[in-house]
Amino acid sequence: xxxxxxxxxxxxxxxxxxxxxxxxxxxxxxxxxxxxxxxxxxxxxxxxxxxxxxxxxxxxxxxxxxxxxxxxxxxxxxxxxxxxxxxxxxxxxxxxxxxxxxxxxxxxxxxxxxxxxxxxxxxxxxxxxxxxxxxxxxxxxxxxxxxxxxxxxxxxxxxxxxxxxxxxxxxxxxxxxxxxxxxxxxxxxxxxxxxxxx
Numbered sequence: 001x002x003x004x005x006x007x008x009x010x011x012x013x014x015x016x017x018x019x020x021x022x023x024x025x026x027x028x029x030x031x032x033x034x035x036x037x038x039x040x041x042x043x044x045x046x047x048x049x050x051x052x053x054x055x056x057x058x059x060x061x062x063x064x065x066x067x068x069x070x071x072x073x074x075x076x077x078x079x080x081x082x083x084x085x086x087x088x089x090x091x092x093x094x095x096x097x098x099x100x101x102x103x104x105x106x107x108x109x110x111x112x113x114x115x116x117x118x119x120x121x122x123x124x125x126x127x128x129x130x131x132x133x134x135x136x137x138x139x140x141x142x143x144x145x146x147x148x149x150x151x152x153x154x155x156x157x158x159x160x161x162x163x164x165x166x167x168x169x170x171x172x173x174x175x176x177x178x179x180x181x182x183x184x185x186x187x188x189x190x191x192x193x194x195x196x197x198x
Contacts, residue, residue: 005193009183012090012168016050016057019081026083032059032163033078034070041067048108055165055189057092060108063100063159064125071096077163087173097162105160114146120157121146171198 003011019027027047034041049058057079061068071077079092099105122136135142141150168183178198185191 005181005183005195008170008181009168009191009193012170012183013050013052015083015088015090016047016081017052020047020050020057026085027081031080034067035074035076036066036070041070043067051162053189055185056097057163057165058108059161059163060119061159061161062120062122062126062157063098064157065159066127068098068159071098071161079163089171089173091169091171092163092165092167093169094166095164097164099160099162104162105158108160109155109158114148114151117148117151117154117158118146121151121154122157169196 015025015027019025019030022028029044029046031042032045045059045061047057047059050056051058075096075098077094077096079094081090081092082088118135118137118141121138121141123138124136126136128136130136166185170181170183172179180196180198181193182196183191183193
């Protein structure tokens with residue numbers, strides 16, 4: 001039976017939920033963009049949580065990074081998910097909601113293990129020029145398991161982003177032919193959808 005737009009939209013959000021919960025899922029990592037005066041920049045991030053009813057995705061970054069500064073100036077962002085096995089591509093457009101403090105950020109920081117907190121414990125901001133290959137960590141943190149107490153001073157570098165999805169463009173490649181659809185969300189998270197020529 002042919003899939004309708006409601007079923008397709010529900011399937012994509014189910015995959016996003018799976019991606020946020022399963023480390024080996026193809027949607028666990030995705031590419032996200034930022035815009036600056038130097039142009040568009042891309043990077044891969046980890047999908048941490050999917051909020052289906054609010055049409056939001058959550059991911060983290062170091063708030064000293066260039067991308068964080070880009071999103072402060074222009075919170076528009078695009079995301080790209082791709083599953084190479086099923087040949088499913090999902091392009092998301094929307095706005096970033098940046099959290100430098102608050103209960104949502106605190107909740108995720110509290111759940112984060114010491115090894116993951118290392119990403120926010122570099123002495124200098126990401127992208128700072130170094131004279132040799134380096135982790136950026138202080139020597140006492142490089143080779144040992146990080147104790148939660150050691151990492152608390154670096155919480156100030158932890159940024160949480162809610163990616164408010166405004167549209168999904170879905171492309172599926174197949175031997176019988178390709179299919180493509182556009183889902184556009186209203187402010188109440190209902191959507192209007194259209195099939196597109198692939």
